[in-house]
Amino acid sequence: MLRKKNTDLHIVNDRESDKLQENVPRKKTKRSHRWIIFVIIVTLVLGGVVLLLGNQTHTKWLTVTTYETNNSDSNRYAMFDRGVIRYNRDGIVYLDRKNKEQWIQPCQMNHPDIKVVGESFAVSDIGGNSIMVFNKQGIKGEMKTARPIEKFTISSQGIVGAILNSGDAPIITLYDATGNVLVEYTVPVGTLGYPIALELSKDGKILGVSYLFTKDGVLESKVVFYDFGEKGKNATDYQVMQDNYPDKIIPEIYIQDDHSFVAVSDESFIVYEGNPIPKKKKEVQLGQKIRSSFHTEKYIGFVLLNQDKSAYEARLYNKNGKQLMSKEFVGEYTDVKMIKDDIIMNSGKNACIIKKNGTIKFQGEFATDVLEIIPTFGLNRYLIISAEELRVVYLIK
Numbered sequence: 001m002l003r004k005k006n007t008d009l010h011i012v013n014d015r016e017s018d019k020l021q022e023n024v025p026r027k028k029t030k031r032s033h034r035w036i037i038f039v040i041i042v043t044l045v046l047g048g049v050v051l052l053l054g055n056q057t058h059t060k061w062l063t064v065t066t067y068e069t070n071n072s073d074s075n076r077y078a079m080f081d082r083g084v085i086r087y088n089r090d091g092i093v094y095l096d097r098k099n100k101e102q103w104i105q106p107c108q109m110n111h112p113d114i115k116v117v118g119e120s121f122a123v124s125d126i127g128g129n130s131i132m133v134f135n136k137q138g139i140k141g142e143m144k145t146a147r148p149i150e151k152f153t154i155s156s157q158g159i160v161g162a163i164l165n166s167g168d169a170p171i172i173t174l175y176d177a178t179g180n181v182l183v184e185y186t187v188p189v190g191t192l193g194y195p196i197a198l199e200l201s202k203d204g205k206i207l208g209v210s211y212l213f214t215k216d217g218v219l220e221s222k223v224v225f226y227d228f229g230e231k232g233k234n235a236t237d238y239q240v241m242q243d244n245y246p247d248k249i250i251p252e253i254y255i256q257d258d259h260s261f262v263a264v265s266d267e268s269f270i271v272y273e274g275n276p277i278p279k280k281k282k283e284v285q286l287g288q289k290i291r292s293s294f295h296t297e298k299y300i301g302f303v304l305l306n307q308d309k310s311a312y313e314a315r316l317y318n319k320n321g322k323q324l325m326s327k328e329f330v331g332e333y334t335d336v337k338m339i340k341d342d343i344i345m346n347s348g349k350n351a352c353i354i355k356k357n358g359t360i361k362f363q364g365e366f367a368t369d370v371l372e373i374i375p376t377f378g379l380n381r382y383l384i385i386s387a388e389e390l391r392v393v394y395l396i397k
Helices: 013-054
Strands: 060-068 078-080 084-088 093-095 101-106 114-118 120-125 131-137 138-144 148-156 160-164 171-175 181-186 195-200 206-215 220-228 239-246 250-257 260-264 269-273 280-283 290-295 297-308 311-318 323-329 335-339 341-346 350-355 361-363 370-375 381-386 390-395
Touching: 060 361, 078 114, 078 370, 084 114, 093 131, 101 138, 114 148, 120 148, 131 148, 131 160, 131 335, 148 195, 160 195, 171 206, 181 311, 206 250, 206 260, 220 269, 239 341, 250 290, 260 290, 269 297, 297 335, 323 350, 323 361
Parallel strands: 195 250
Antiparallel strands: 060 390, 078 084, 084 093, 093 101, 114 120, 120 131, 131 138, 148 160, 160 171, 171 181, 195 206, 206 220, 220 239, 250 260, 260 269, 269 280, 290 297, 297 311, 311 323, 335 341, 341 350, 350 361, 370 381, 381 390
16 A cells, blocks of 8 residues: 655754754844843832832831840940840840840949941940940950040950049040050140040051140140051151141040041031041031031031921931932931941830932831840831840831
């Protein structure tokens, strides 16, 4: 029996084979382009949703998780690394963000205060004689001072600077992280004035000090920089720079980045920049009374009392002194700080969060008196710490 010849079959020649091979990558390219377009569209939609949610004003909140805390009215808190420091007169505890204790350091302090810089922090007994230095692993060293501590600061490397009360001649002392004395300087009050603020560079080599000087009833502030590196070896008392500011009080000086300091007066701030010797770069007049100041490595910020409108104003500058944002708000808050892009203010149960672009992200009331507010992982999520509990909340409208 004869089979019928299949006329649909034919031999593919070389030219047709080449065309088939060319069509395969073209189809793959089309599919790749479609996938890229899909990813771009999804990214734009998600970005729009995040932007929309991030720029809304929230007045309420939902509890995500609650953790019980060590109930003590004397507890105070500070953000450090990826966790939280709890400290009081009896000890310092490092907690993760689920309130689990990582380590505990007992102590006896009457008036503990904390300073956090980078990978180090110090807790000092103001009016007492003890300073303890820590990193995230625990205690690095302890200083026992011969005189009462008035002010203190710490570099990111753990070097500590302190103003010690010694009657009419205060002493500025620098210690390494383990407690050894590096520098001891008796202040000539008659020529410089009394030190009221100090700050160390991150490497601990440059010390900035604000002095308050009065003579014949005339008030003057002096900003002085000391270099304990090579440049300061040949200078008298390591002093490498001094600026005088008549009729001003400068109660605060802080490090902005590796080569920048900021000195804050009652109605202005001065930016110093330079390596190794900081020099005055810019002075910015604020035009309003400063109620409080805050800063990060990127930003310089203030809460100002607008006397003409009987209201408050949050104002933000970059580290070069350029104004970035101004926002009026209602309410009076005792605690003000900036974490990442959030200006966080609270007092009692009330809180207000303003973003760096001026959007009021949250203004409302929590269930209990708030000791600390810290942004946590996720959009619009915060740690709310009170004397009774640590609560993770999600902000809603």
